[in-house]
Amino acid sequence: MIEQATEAFVLEARELLTELEALFLELEDEVSASRIDEIFRALHTVKGSGSMFGYTALSRFTHHFENAYDLVRSGQLEVERGLIDISLSARDLMVSFLDLGGDGPEAEALLASEDVTRIVNQLSGLTGQSCGEARPDQGGAHAVEPGDATCSPAEPHGLRKFRIKFRPALDALRNGMRPDLLLKELEDLGKTSFELEISAVPRLTELDPTDGLIGWVLEVETPEGREAIEDVFIFADDADLTIEEVSEETPQSDDVANLQAEADQPATPVSRPGAEAIPGTVGTPKQTSTAKSESIRVTSSRLDDMMDALGELVIAQARLEAVCEEVGNSTLETVVEDMQRLVMGLRDATLSIRMLPVESVFGKFRRVVRDLSADLGKDVRLLTEGGETEIDKNVIDRISEPLVHMIRNSIDHGLETAQERADLGKFAQGTVWLSACQEGGEILVSIEDNGKGLDAEAIRRRAIERDLISAEADLNEQDLHQLIFEPGFSTAEVVSSVSGRGVGMDAVKTTIDALGGSINVLSRAGQGTRITLRLPVTMAIIDGLRVRLGESVYVIPLSAVEECVEMDEAENARDSGRSLIQIRDETVPYLELDKLFGQEACPEEGRRVVVVRVDGMRAGLIVDDILGQGQTVIKGLSIYHRDIPGLGGATILGDGRVALIIDVATLIRWAETRRGQGPRKAA
Amino acid sequence: MTNNSMEANRPDLLLIFRLEGEAFALSVSWVHEILDAQPWAPVPNSGPFAPGLINVRGAVVPVIDIRHRLGLPPARSERTGRMIVFEHVIDCVSHKLAFNADSVEQVIECDLASLEPVPPLGTSWPQECLRGVVRNGDELVILLETETTFAPPTEPFVAA
Structure with a gap:
């Protein structure tokens, strides 16, 4: 369970990091508040979930990064090339952290490495420069909402004391939540003491050890503000959580928020009333959870397996059709037709899953x-x-x-x-x-x-x-x-x-x-x-036109075919070196496939011309007969045949025979070189 | 071309097949299956080395003309005899290949230490295709060097 949740975190983090890269680059072109917000949210998410899933080193590093963008968000830090440079390098380091697969000596070593130190110093340099009028870490949020100034303590380095009651949701542990990491993160903020709250723990006989039943009452003394503590718990949004400041200076009026989460507003606990003015902040976790229900992640190897199975199905279907033709039973024919339609639908659906922009x-x-x-x-x-x-x-x-x-x-x-x-x-x-x-x-x-x-x-x-x-x-x-x-x-x-x-x-x-x-x-x-x-477009299954040439069957990809016409008998007999035919009011050059393929010429009557389009040019391919069309599973050619021009692969026909698939583009280019117009062999 | 991959798999069992009456052998460990001879789909412009393709239970398998490779006369009919389907590794990728033999006889056990080199003057077959000679009873059996016998032709495709 935990592994799965961690895996999901890593996948999500990777996606976010890819998005971040694009966002930074877009930001360089055009500064917009929505992009900055998106960047901030992505950083915040990685930081928050990182610490929950055992990526605390990543989380600690991202913290500095996030601070910088908090300042950008509040307009205290300007977007310029230097910032984008640092941001991109910092993003790359986050990828490195992620690659290390969680906390451990390697992650610690990376955290202490020169690269990381340099970037952290650069980031702190940026945030430090502009923190004159605000507190270093959360200055941004406060600048937006001047009313909040009251909760910024007069002396930024004075310690404030908070009492936190925290109990994870019943199934949070099963979903991969790690209270120990949260507590550890809290300890990083300052001196922490805690008591266990075990009133909800039932008798041993009724106990499900995977339920989250233990609560904590914690007291933290920290120079940080309430937001820092809220941040620690940001992803424990369905937990039972209360944070109150224990201080004479801070009266009750400073929202002693009951942070019990509501399912439809998961982010409310972390956003102060003032912070809602910042568009998008509130909605983040919610958006993520909706997106999850709309799409699922599938490893591509499973898709490949599915494609292989589909390929076999298409071949079996072709065999079934051949059998059906032999049997000539009308009931069977109806079933086979239905089958064919279904297989076609399945094929299109499967292919479309594999298509990416x-x-x-x-x-x-x-x-x-x-x-x-x-x-x-x-x-x-x-x-x-x-x-x-x-x-x-x-x-x-x-x-x-x-x-x-x-x-x-x-x-x-x-x-x-x-x-x-x-x-x-x-x-x-x-x-x-x-x-x-x-x-x-x-x-x-x-x-x-x-x-x-x-x-x-x-x-x-x-x-x-x-x-x-x-x-x-x-x-x-x-x-x-x-x-x-x-x-x-x-x-x-x-x-x-x-x-x-x-x-x-x-x-x-x-x-x-x-x-x-x-x-x-x-x-x-x-x-x-x-x-x-x-x-x-695809390497797996295509629609193909089956044609006959002597005793052999070839498949021409239907996507290249424009039309089929009958071969003019007079033209068929011509042996003058001219190879042009008239189709309606257009003159089209043609290629005799049997000659190109070195087959013994046995001129048949009633030949057909398959008109194809390549590189914007129309050309006719002369074949002995057109047999029909159908789905064709492409099997690649081996090293023995790969270099032969004009062949794009092979396939297995319904009767079990092998047919070659014509690669129209290379065929026509090769035919051109044979005429001595194209490039000569370099060797 | 190295022989290392062969050395690592010293064949102890040899499959004996006949071409023009001569006994040839192949390590059994590479042999996939033996089928009845069947017509193959000719590959245009493929040259004589691998002239066609067959369907072996859903896989498209190149047919190698072993007679041409060894310099033997063409078979009287491609529909007689047996077709040997075997596994061949080229550049670490395993390929399934097939070739026609006049007949397939038996599998013999053989200690490869008893393998004798084929004297160059003793045969007209390309020397690089021959791994050695073993005795099976009174008869001489030529063990083929699969690595070189079935290596793809080195010249690139030349337009016919």
């Missing part, structure tokens, strides 16, 4: 760009477009590294320094565009910069040096550019820490190839470079 990776690149531009002393902005485009989670997971690499390349090698740009008459700030869109069955992701572009001559020299091409090779500019994807190629004249290790682009290409995608570079000297990735 690309934005989820784009987000992290903002940080990459920011850090890198600072490292390299270049002024760079990142513009993104099409972040809502959805891609299969597995694809996203695997393109994230290559994208980081390409962005690094763009900033390191592509963009000039501000001085160089100014000399060239360019806008001093360089721009990297990251965009995504869907085209047919493919997702296009492109990374573009307005830097100096690729130097074709430097590429040629390097390629010759590395024996990638021969010295006499006659390659046009476009072909030279593609050489950057060859293994062992790197044009960086200065090997920087960022890139230029020479393993870059070919590793990117390998990853993209493995995904069944393709990569292409377009560059113009002095104007910039654009690298486009074409990726399949």
